[in-house]
Amino acid sequence: MTTDEIIASLNQKLNPGRFEHTMGVARTAKWLALKYGADSNKAYLAGILHDCAKCLSHEELLQRIEKYHITLDAISLKSPQLLHSFVGAHEAREVYGIDDEEIFDAVYYHTIGKENMSTLTRIVYLADAIEPMRNYPGVNKIRKTAEESLDEAVFMYTDSSIRFILDRGALLHPNTLALRNSFIAGV
Numbered sequence: 205m206t207t208d209e210i211i212a213s214l215n216q217k218l219n220p221g222r223f224e225h226t227m228g229v230a231r232t233a234k235w236l237a238l239k240y241g242a243d244s245n246k247a248y249l250a251g252i253l254h255d256c257a258k259c260l261s262h263e264e265l266l267q268r269i270e271k272y273h274i275t276l277d278a279i280s281l282k283s284p285q286l287l288h289s290f291v292g293a294h295e296a297r298e299v300y301g302i303d304d305e306e307i308f309d310a311v312y313y314h315t316i317g318k319e320n321m322s323t324l325t326r327i328v329y330l331a332d333a334i335e336p337m338r339n340y341p342g343v344n345k346i347r348k349t350a351e352e353s354l355d356e357a358v359f360m361y362t363d364s365s366i367r368f369i370l371d372r373g374a375l376l377h378p379n380t381l382a383l384r385n386s387f388i389a390g391v
C-alpha cells in the first residue's frame with residue numbers, strides 16, 4: 205500500500221481520537237527525524253503504523269499473536285496494553301505491505317522501548333509521548349528537551365512512564381527498566 209492508502213485505511217479503522225493521535229505521532233516523528241538525522245519518510249510511515257493494531261479487540265489480538273507466532277515473555281503475557289505494539293509490527297508487514305526491519309522494530313518497541321534502540325525506534329517511542337494531543341504532567345518539559353537532545357528527552361519520558369506505572373501499581377516491563385538504566389550506566 206502507498207502511504208496515502210495506509211492513512212485512508214487507518215482513518216476507517218481507528219476511532220477519530222486515535223487517528224488524530226496517529227497523525228500527530230507521524231508528523232512529530234518526521235520532525236524528529238529531520239532534526240536528528242534519521243530517514244524522515246520511514247519515521248513518518250512508522251508513526252502512521254505504530255498504533256495500527258489499536259483497533260483490534262483483545263480476542264483479535266490474541267488470535268494474531270498465534271497467527272504470527274509471536275512469543276510473549278511473562279510480563280507481556282499479563283500486560284494487555286502492550287499487545288497492540290507486537291501485533292502492529294507484524295500487521296504493518298502483512299496487512300499494509302511495509303517490509304522494513306527498522307519500521308518493524310520501531311512499531312514493535314514503541315510502548316516498552318529497549319536498550320540500544322536505533323535512532324528511528326527512539327524517534328517513534330518519543331513521538332508517541334510528545335505529539336501535540338498528549339497531555340500529562342511534565343510533557344511540555346519533555347517537548348522542550350526534544351528540541352535539544354533526543355536521548356535526554358527519551359530518558360525523561362522513560363522516567364515519566366515508569367513513575368506512571370508505579371503510581372498505578374501496574375507491571376513494569378524489564379525492557380523499560382533496562383532502557384532507563386542504560387542512560388545512567390552509559391551502556
Ligand SMILES: [Fe+2]
Nearest residue numbers: 254255314315
Ligand atoms: Fe501504542
Ligand SMILES: [Fe+2]
Nearest residue numbers: 225254255332
Ligand atoms: Fe500511540
